[in-house]
Amino acid sequence: MAFFEVSNITKSFDKTEVLKGIDFTLEKGSVLSIIGSSGSGKTTLLRCLNFLETPNTGTIKINGEVIFDAASLKSYSENDLRNCKLHFGLVFQSFNLFPQYTALENITLAPLMRLKAEKLSKEEKKQKKEEIQKKALELLDKVGLTEKADFYPCTLSGGQQQRVAIARALALSPDILCFDEPTSALDPELTGEVLKVIKDLKNTDCTMIVVTHEMEFAKNVSDKVIFMANGIIEECGTPEDVFDNPKSSITKAFLRKSEELF
Amino acid sequence: MSFLEISLKLSEGFLYTLLIFGVTLICALPLGLLICFGSRSRIKIVSMITRAFVWVIRGTPLMLQIIFFDLGPGLVSKSLGIDFAIRSEWQHLTMVCVAFTINYACYFSEIYRGGIQSVPAGQYEAASVLGLTKSQTFFKVVFLQVVKRIIAPMSNEIITLVKDTALASVVIRLDLFTVAQNIVNKEVILWPIFYAGVFYLLFNGLLTILLGKLEKKLDYFKV
Ligand SMILES: Nc1ncnc2c1ncn2[C@@H]1O[C@H](COP(=O)(O)OP(=O)(O)OP(=O)(O)O)[C@@H](O)[C@H]1O
Ligand SMILES: [Mg+2]
Numbered sequence: 001m002a003f004f005e006v007s008n009i010t011k012s013f014d015k016t017e018v019l020k021g022i023d024f025t026l027e028k029g030s031v032l033s034i035i036g037s038s039g040s041g042k043t044t045l046l047r048c049l050n051f052l053e054t055p056n057t058g059t060i061k062i063n064g065e066v067i068f069d070a071a072s073l074k075s076y077s078e079n080d081l082r083n084c085k086l087h088f089g090l091v092f093q094s095f096n097l098f099p100q101y102t103a104l105e106n107i108t109l110a111p112l113m114r115l116k117a118e119k120l121s122k123e124e125k126k127q128k129k130e131e132i133q134k135k136a137l138e139l140l141d142k143v144g145l146t147e148k149a150d151f152y153p154c155t156l157s158g159g160q161q162q163r164v165a166i167a168r169a170l171a172l173s174p175d176i177l178c179f180d181e182p183t184s185a186l187d188p189e190l191t192g193e194v195l196k197v198i199k200d201l202k203n204t205d206c207t208m209i210v211v212t213h214e215m216e217f218a219k220n221v222s223d224k225v226i227f228m229a230n231g232i233i234e235e236c237g238t239p240e241d242v243f244d245n246p247k248s249s250i251t252k253a254f255l256r257k258s259e260e261l262f
Numbered sequence: 263m264s265f266l267e268i269s270l271k272l273s274e275g276f277l278y279t280l281l282i283f284g285v286t287l288i289c290a291l292p293l294g295l296l297i298c299f300g301s302r303s304r305i306k307i308v309s310m311i312t313r314a315f316v317w318v319i320r321g322t323p324l325m326l327q328i329i330f331f332d333l334g335p336g337l338v339s340k341s342l343g344i345d346f347a348i349r350s351e352w353q354h355l356t357m358v359c360v361a362f363t364i365n366y367a368c369y370f371s372e373i374y375r376g377g378i379q380s381v382p383a384g385q386y387e388a389a390s391v392l393g394l395t396k397s398q399t400f401f402k403v404v405f406l407q408v409v410k411r412i413i414a415p416m417s418n419e420i421i422t423l424v425k426d427t428a429l430a431s432v433v434i435r436l437d438l439f440t441v442a443q444n445i446v447n448k449e450v451i452l453w454p455i456f457y458a459g460v461f462y463l464l465f466n467g468l469l470t471i472l473l474g475k476l477e478k479k480l481d482y483f484k485v
Contacts, residue, residue: 050391082393089391096388099483100406109402110392154484172392 001064003028004176004207009058011041011048018044020231022058026176026224029205031198033218033239036228037254042211045228046178049209050090051081062087062175089169089177093185095161097153103164104149107136107171114172132171139167142204143197159190163197170206177201179210195221215258219243227251268445268454275441276461278355279427282437286362286423293363294370301375319368324361325429331361332433351436358430362423369419377412378404381485410480417473421466428462438462 002025011019018041026032034042047053049060051068060068068076068084076084097106111132115125140146143163153161162182169177179198183191191214199221201208212218218225218239225242227235227250235242235251246252263271300312319327332354336347348357381404389399428439435444442458445451 052387052390078395082395085391085393092384092388094384096382096384098385098388098403099485100410110394113394113398113402152483168392 002026003063005061005064006049007059007061009045009048009055009060011044011053011055018231019048019055022233024226024233024236026207026209028207029202030223031202031208031210031221032224032226033222034209034211034226034228035213035215035218035254036226036234040228041231042228043180046090046180046209046211049176049178050088051085052090060084086172087175089172089174091162091165091169091177091179091182093181095153095158095165095185097161097165097168099153102150102152103140103145103156103167104133104136106153106164107139107168108132110168111135111171136167136171139170140164142170142200143167144193157190158186159193162186162194166194166197166201170201176207176209179208179212181211181213184213213258215243215255227254229254263445263449268457271441271445272438272454272458272461275436275438275458276465278434278436279424279430279438279461280465282355282359282362282427282430283424285359286366287420289359289363290366290370293367295374297367297371298374298378301371302378316368316371319365320372324365324426325432327365328358328361328429328432331357331364351434354434355430355436358434362426362430366419366423370416373412373415373419374408376415377408380411381407406480407485410483410485413473413477413480417470417477420473421469424462424466424469 004026006025007023009019009022010017022045024032034045036042044053048055048058054073055068055070057070058068059066059070067087097103098109101109112129115128115132118125118128120128137146137149140149143166145160145163145167148156148160148164153164156164162185166177166182182198183194186194195214195217198208198210198217202221210217210222220239222239225235225237225239226233227242227246227248229250235246235248242251243255246255297312297316301309301316303309303312332348335357336345339346348354385403385407386399389403394403427437430437431440431443434440438458438461442455445454
């Protein structure tokens with residue numbers, strides 16, 4: 001049984017069917033890269049996994065347990081959906097840090113808000129608060145930004161902002177961390193530092209899904225690659241399978257085109 | 263009347279002007295937010311009624327609204343066979359504050375609405391992905407960004423409010439502008455009205471400085 005299992009996810013906007021039945025599985029601690037041309041539905045898939053869009057059909061299982069089933073959507077309360085979300089983290093193309101908070105505060109905000117909702121004694125809360133601070137500092141260290149803890153987003157470079165965003169997503173210890181083209185809003189010289197952080201995360205047993213146009217990254221870092229076209233998974237396999245021995249002609253054409261570009 | 267006497271009289275009037283200004287500001291700021299939520303409500307009937315209300319208030323003269331709130335209770339209660347007419351100066355003052363509050367709350371609500379709409383969708387999405395509730399998202403993520411965005415248009419409205427208090431003279435005789443007018447009429451001299459202008463000008467100068475300070479305070483981040 002796979003750690004993470006997605007079956008038959010579909011999503012339409014009005015009459016356009018954007019996702020036409022997505023199925024895949026992912027092992028714990030592995031990295032999945034999703035590639036595909038513009039408009040193929042990669043972002044929509046990640047947004048469905050993070051419940052920014054609600055899938056029309058489909059189920060999502062983690063550790064064999066169904067955490068979301070579109071068929072019983074009506075029975076989910078807002079709180080249930082929020083709990084579903086906590087299985088996932090999402091790093092956006094445009095960072096979306098909260099501008100009025102420092103790097104550290106961006107990371108601690110969500111855990112502190114969750115702590116507020118818990119029924120604990122004052123003592124326990126104080127202790128948990130300290131743990132949250134400590135963990136946030138560790139995360140900042142992990143992304144190499146210890147000395148930027150008290151900096152506001154507007155004073156950080158794009159690459160630094162994105163690394164803070166990664167730390168922020170990790171603060172809630174999601175089961176699966178998703179990235180939507182994490183480097184495509186960055187200057188070429190800054191993409192390396194962000195990709196390195198993602199590579200390092202792989203060594204810490206973090207399960208990740210990365211939508212990317214960085215073919216080298218997909219080839220070298222991922223355990224599994226999915227090529228999407230027109231709302232379906234056109235090709236799926238190890239990086240060798242997909243990059244060196246693609247079966248589908250659409251995949252072949254896409255890879256040829258992206259090679260010409262880079 | 264000597265210069266000193268006129269100064270004292272105007273100062274007293276200024277206190278009432280300040281009262282109208284203060285009460286209106288303190289009540290209209292939160293009421294405006296409430297109206298803004300109403301106009302953004304997903305319940306169609308609520309948003310429609312709120313928007314219609316805002317449209318009426320913004321589309322009619324403030325002076326008319328002051329008269330409406332001042333004479334309304336008397337007229338309505340009379341037709342019901344009871345007597346609720348506004349008589350004492352304090353009652354008039356209260357109704358003036360009600361009219362100002364409602365009028366300004368509607369203007370503020372539109373400013374809030376613009377401010378809230380200008381917060382990028384990505385901020386809401388980031389908050390949602392992090393599992394924040396709707397109210398946490400509003401108060402912890404959106405609110406300060408909105409404050410920063412609306413501070414300039416808000417400052418304009420607040421300064422206009424100071425000057426608009428002169429409209430209260432249609433129903434009360436206590437505020438700075440009315441006091442000055444009365445002196446002009448009684449003493450047959452013109453300058454007290456310009457002297458009153460100096461009061462408005464200085465107070466607005468002070469407000470400009472204070473609001474500028476607030477704006478500066480929020481300079482530490484960019485939206
Ligand atoms: N909210 C929406 N309403 C209507 N159509 C949408 C919406 N979001 C996405 N789409 C459509 O869904 C299709 C897939 O979009 P999506 O953003 O998932 O593509 P993508 O693979 O991420 O592309 P890119 O590589 O350019 O980011 C597009 O044709 C887009 O127009
Ligand atoms: Mg996309």
